[in-house]
Amino acid sequence: MKHTDIKDIFTKKEYIGTTVTVCGWVRTARDSKNVAFLALNDGTTLQHLQIVIDKNGDCVLPEEAAKLGTSLKIIGKVVANENHGTPEINAEEITVLGICPPDYPLQKKFQKLETLREIPHIRVRTNTFNAVFRVRSVMAAAIHRFFQDRGFVYMNTPLITGSDCEGAGEMFKVTTIGYSDKYKSAEEYYADDFFGRKAGLSVSGQLEGEVAAMALGKIYTFGPSFRAEKSNTLRHVAEFWHIEPEIAFCELPDLIEFAEEMIKYIIRDYMEKCPEELKFFEERVEKGLTEKLLNVVNNDFAVVDYTDAIELLKKADVQFEYPVEWGCDLQSEHERYITEKIYNKPVFLINYPKDIKSFYMKQNPDGRTVAATDLLVPGVGEIIGGSERESDLTKLLNAMKDKGMSTDDYKDYLDLRKYGTVPHAGFGLGFERIIMYCTGMQNIRDVIFYPRTVGNIR
Ligand code: 4AD
Numbered sequence: 464m465k466h467t468d469i470k471d472i473f474t475k476k477e478y479i480g481t482t483v484t485v486c487g488w489v490r491t492a493r494d495s496k497n498v499a500f501l502a503l504n505d506g507t508t509l510q511h512l513q514i515v516i517d518k519n520g521d522c523v524l525p526e527e528a529a530k531l532g533t534s535l536k537i538i539g540k541v542v543a544n545e546n547h548g549t550p551e552i553n554a555e556e557i558t559v560l561g562i563c564p565p566d567y568p569l570q571k572k573f574q575k576l577e578t579l580r581e582i583p584h585i586r587v588r589t590n591t592f593n594a595v596f597r598v599r600s601v602m603a604a605a606i607h608r609f610f611q612d613r614g615f616v617y618m619n620t621p622l623i624t625g626s627d628c629e630g631a632g633e634m635f636k637v638t639t640i641g642y643s644d645k646y647k648s649a650e651e652y653y654a655d656d657f658f659g660r661k662a663g664l665s666v667s668g669q670l671e672g673e674v675a676a677m678a679l680g681k682i683y684t685f686g687p688s689f690r691a692e693k694s695n696t697l698r699h700v701a702e703f704w705h706i707e708p709e710i711a712f713c714e715l716p717d718l719i720e721f722a723e724e725m726i727k728y729i730i731r732d733y734m735e736k737c738p739e740e741l742k743f744f745e746e747r748v749e750k751g752l753t754e755k756l757l758n759v760v761n762n763d764f765a766v767v768d769y770t771d772a773i774e775l776l777k778k779a780d781v782q783f784e785y786p787v788e789w790g791c792d793l794q795s796e797h798e799r800y801i802t803e804k805i806y807n808k809p810v811f812l813i814n815y816p817k818d819i820k821s822f823y824m825k826q827n828p829d830g831r832t833v834a835a836t837d838l839l840v841p842g843v844g845e846i847i848g849g850s851e852r853e854s855d856l857t858k859l860l861n862a863m864k865d866k867g868m869s870t871d872d873y874k875d876y877l878d879l880r881k882y883g884t885v886p887h888a889g890f891g892l893g894f895e896r897i898i899m900y901c902t903g904m905q906n907i908r909d910v911i912f913y914p915r916t917v918g919n920i921r
Contacts, residue, residue, distance in 0.1 A: 466536065470507035472550050478541045479550060485512060486536045486560070488588065492529035499524055503535065509590050509739055513551035514539065522554045531570060532563030532588075576909050583913050583921060591747070594740040595910055598733060599898055605732040606685060606706055606894075609725055615681045615708060620668030622687065625660060626872050633690045634663035635701075664689035667891055669823075670876050672709035673852060676887055677879050683708040688891075693917050696795070697906045698843060698896060701915040709889035715825070715834040715851040718888040719766060719811050722838060722847055726809070726897070727760045733901055734760075740902075749903025755841075756901065764809040769832065772801055772812055779804075792819045795844050802839040809840045822862045823876075825851040825888075836890070843900045849890020856880035 466484040487505035494500075497518050502511035514537055516524045528535055539552040568585050579586035586592050610617065627634050639657045646652035653661045668684040675682040688705040708725075710718065734741060734756060745752045767775075776787040776797055785794045793801075793812075802810045814832040817824070824833035838847035853859045859880055863870055870877065898910040908914040913921055 464536070468507040469503065469505045469510070469512045472512060472541060472552075473508060473510055479543055480541065482538065482540050482555070483552070484536060484538050485552065487512070487534070489529065489531055489533045489535065489563075492531065494524075494529055499529060501529060501535070503537065506588075506593060509593060509743055513544070513549075514554050515551055516554045516557070522557060524554075524557060525559050527562045528557050528559050530563050530565070530567075532567040534560040534563070536560055576906065580908055580914070587912070590743065591909075594737075594743045595898070595902060595904065596912070598737050598740050598902055599894075599910065601736050602729055602733055602898060602901070603685070603894070605729050605736075606725075608732075609728045610683045610708065613681070615683045616675070616679045618668075618672065618675045618679075618682045618684050619686065620665065620671040620675075620684050620707075622665050622689075623658075623662055624665040624671075625658070625662055626670060626876075627663065627666060633692050634666055635689050635691045637662045637664060666690055667705065668707050669709065669889060669891065670873075672707050672889060673879060673887065674875065676709040676711045676889070677883070677885070680711045681708070685894075695917050698795075698899070699916070700895065700907050700911060701917070703907075703911070704894035706892040706894060707889060709887065711885050711887045713851070713888040714886050715813065715836065715888060718849060718851065718890060719813070719836055722811070722836075722849070722890055722892075723764050723809075725892075726764075726838070726847075729897065730756050730901060731760050744902045744904075752903050759809060762808060764811055764838070765806045766811045766813060767801070767806075769812055769815045772797075775805055776800065790816045790818065798837075798839045798844045799841070802844070803841040807841060809838060811836050811838050817862070820850070822866050822868060823850070823852050823859070825853045825886075826858055826862065834888075838890075840900050842903075843896055845893075846896040846900060847890050847892050849888065851886065851888040854880060854884045854886050856884065 464486065466486045469485055469487060472478050472483065472485065485503065485505065487503040489501050490504045490511045491502040499516040499518060501514040503514050504511045516522055518524065527533060536558040537552060537554050538556040539554040541550050542553055544551050568582055569588060579589065587596065623637050640655065642652050665688060667688050668686065672682055672684055684707045686705065687702055689702055691701060692699055741753060770789065773787055773789050779800060781800065783796055787797060813836045814827060815835045816831060817826060817833045820833050820835050824835045826833055833850060835850035837845045840846055853862060856877065860870065895907050895910050899907060902910065904910050908916065
């Protein structure tokens with residue numbers, strides 16, 4: 464169907480005075496004796512195009528056209544509005560493409576995000592979700608460009624896997640048969656299943672990413688990861704999109720520098736390409752968002768040792784729900800205190816106790832910490848988790864033994880340390896988390912198309 468995008472009508476002056484065909488859905492309708500106004504939106508911009516219908520002229524306004532949600536094709540002349548100069552259309556012909564009955568759920572101008580969550584197939588038609596998903600798309604492109612411009616190879620790591628990368632037991636099982644008491648043991652059951660062994664949905668592409676980095680040098684993945692965590696929080700979903708670079712010949716300080724460069728690149732690109740959406744989020748979602756993001760791109764991130772962070776938290780004049788001691792896993796309240804109250808900017812926390820981190824992290828000479836880093840940002844908390852990897856086979860085997868892991872499941876991974884091991888490092892960026900940070904949206908369920916959480920799937 465040949466037609467002009469509404470965005471083009473607003474942005475290209477040459478349309479003024481010409482006759483165009485536009486298509487879209489009715490967002491508001493006002494009718495009076497002599498004239499009717501429709502606000503039309505086709506999804507290409509947050510702005511609605513005003514359609515003016517002179518009821519004394521030749522254009523017929525079909526009765527069902529002036530209803531919220533109705534889809535229309537309109538031929539008409541683009542004119543500049545007398546009062547504010549913005550383009551509008553003097554309609555000449557209106558065709559109804561699809562009627563919309565009064566039970567259409569978006570009758571009210573503003574609806575609560577909770578209510579909209581119940582109708583994911585309709586909520587995308589609101590300006591909030593239009594803005595969120597456009598930003599998501601622009602950011603995905605920025606991420607690919609960032610890595611491609613720097614010579615990284617995009618790898619598609621498997622989604623079905625036989626190993627649990629984080630070793631945290633949060634994997635969804637992949638099976639074609641249900642367990643029944645005809646099996647005498649779990650082993651017998653898995654042996655009978657599709658893959659002949661236990662399989663699950665990948666929590667991270669890192670282990671395969673490391674395999675690729677040992678051949679291609681610099682790689683990244685960008686795909687979904689799955690976590691069967693039952694944490695029903697504002698920042699966890701069971702299916703999230705994960706960006707995981709893995710870099711050979713790279714140590715922790717190089718990794719931190721690189722992660723900061725990447726975050727700044729993504730934010731700069733978003734600010735440049737999405738001014739309309741940024742303005743929308745600034746006005747409707749988070750006051751001061753633009754200034755916050757400008758501060759991020761124009762200043763250095765903080766780098767803080769876990770041990771120092773614990774001291775700062777102990778001295779803090781607040782009663783935390785979870786007490787703080789060296790060796791504890793930081794809770795969201797601690798992370799947020801560090802990044803929001805102490806530094807008020809993004810913070811790389813480094814050198815965590817080895818007992819609370821994954822087996823593959825590089826062991827520091829002190830014998831009790833690992834060269835890990837999490838990037839914490841105000842308002843969201845952790846958006847990146849990463850580390851230098853343990854490249855020494857003996858140390859890696861010892862770490863696995865300490866954590867009670869079976870080395871049989873990780874034979875391929877261990878071969879990487881056997882055949883030409885090198886210092887290397889990588890991290891995982893949660894795509895939804897950085898979108899939350901850049902839009903000010905408070906709930907992760909509102910930055911992903913179809914959120915999957917405990918007890919909720921559609
Ligand atoms: O810190 P995580 O668990 O690290 C890994 O998976 C490493 N294997 C990454 C690597 O080194 N290649 O997860 C990385 C990031 C987190 O910082 C967070 O942003 C996001 O992934 N994330 C989640 N996002 C939404 N919902 C969840 N349930 C998430 N779990 C992790």
